[in-house]
Amino acid sequence: MSEQIEERAVFERTRVLTAKHTHYCPGCTHGIAHRLVAEVIDELDIQEKTIGVCPVGCAVLAYEYFDLDMQEAAHGRAPAVATGIRRVLPPDRYVFTYQGDGDLASIGMAEIVHAANRGEKITVIFINNGIYGMTGGQMAPTTLPGVKTTTSPYGRAPEECGHPIRVSELLNTLVAPRFIARGALSNPREIARAKKLIRQAFELQHTGFTFVELLSTCPTGWGLPPEKAMRWLEHNMMPFFRTGVLRAPDAMPESATPYAPDLSNDGGAAKNGAAT
Ligand SMILES: Cc1ncc(C[n+]2csc(CCOP(=O)(O)OP(=O)(O)O)c2C)c(N)n1
Numbered sequence: 193m194s195e196q197i198e199e200r201a202v203f204e205r206t207r208v209l210t211a212k213h214t215h216y217c218p219g220c221t222h223g224i225a226h227r228l229v230a231e232v233i234d235e236l237d238i239q240e241k242t243i244g245v246c247p248v249g250c251a252v253l254a255y256e257y258f259d260l261d262m263q264e265a266a267h268g269r270a271p272a273v274a275t276g277i278r279r280v281l282p283p284d285r286y287v288f289t290y291q292g293d294g295d296l297a298s299i300g301m302a303e304i305v306h307a308a309n310r311g312e313k314i315t316v317i318f319i320n321n322g323i324y325g326m327t328g329g330q331m332a333p334t335t336l337p338g339v340k341t342t343t344s345p346y347g348r349a350p351e352e353c354g355h356p357i358r359v360s361e362l363l364n365t366l367v368a369p370r371f372i373a374r375g376a377l378s379n380p381r382e383i384a385r386a387k388k389l390i391r392q393a394f395e396l397q398h399t400g401f402t403f404v405e406l407l408s409t410c411p412t413g414w415g416l417p418p419e420k421a422m423r424w425l426e427h428n429m430m431p432f433f434r435t436g437v438l439r440a441p442d443a444m445p446e447s448a449t450p451y452a453p454d455l456s457n458d459g460g461a462a463k464n465g466a467a468t
């Protein structure tokens with residue numbers, strides 16, 4: 193009598209990712225971030241309604257990996273491109289950008305701040321690996337003090353280059369955003385948490401601007417093997433870039449309160465003929 197062997201799937205390729213072979217370096221967390229975004233889109237069953245905007249940076253080829261309608265943007269301009277897509281398409285569509293820290297926090301700082309300030313109904317996935325990975329490891333706005341890069345060979349000197357910018361906290365000073373959070377792709381527990389943040393962002397997207405920063409590794413640019421890069425992220429990035437939800441509809445900071453000036457009080461300008 194033949195024995196019945198029960199088959200059980202323990203791993204399946206995410207439907208929203210293509211079968212394309214990755215170009216990312218071994219241990220690079222871009223691949224993890226792609227998978228999390230793809231899993232969320234799959235679970236929300238919005239594959240046919242989602243449009244992604246790719247950056248310039250190592251994720252420039254993201255359109256090869258997501259089985260979605262994708263648009264390439266010039267370096268740093270993804271939020272502006274996403275704004276256009278959002279505004280011309282029916283409101284039930286989901287629009288997201290996927291951007292590195294050189295792309296978003298350096299050349300694209302104006303675009304991200306103004307898209308957030310306008311409250312564009314998009315989700316921004318921000319990959320903070322503290323370096324320009326694609327172009328050979330130059331200093332990014334998020335590079336930690338003292339860290340050596342090809343453009344800071346003696347270590348980042350804050351007195352010359354400024355301190356690293358906490359983009360999530362910066363955007364959290366604006367009134368409009370609906371959701372801002374930071375996760376870390378450093379171990380399975382943090383990765384599971386990061387996925388929840390991405391899901392929350394997509395779920396809230398139609399109510400306003402949503403932003404998820406993901407602390408990431410660049411083993412090649414950092415000159416570390418993958419496992420050590422994960423530990424470096426935990427020991428050096430996480431104390432400065434604190435993970436968690438900075439803003440959500442049920443946890444809004446004071447900075448999210450709109451200001452309404454008392455325009456009936458003209459300070460005497462009308463009496464003096466200066467304004468009416
Ligand atoms: C207008 C313009 N300026 C500069 C570049 C060169 N460039 C390409 S990618 C990049 C930085 C990429 O770093 P990041 O956004 O952090 O992505 P990562 O590779 O680290 O994921 C730069 C400066 C460019 N392609 N276009």
Ligand code: SF4
Nearest residue numbers: 216217220250325410
């Ligand atoms: S250079 Fe860095 S960010 Fe780019 S693929 Fe390699 S590890 Fe990833």
Ligand SMILES: [Mg+2]
Nearest residue numbers: 292293323325
């Ligand atoms: Mg980077």
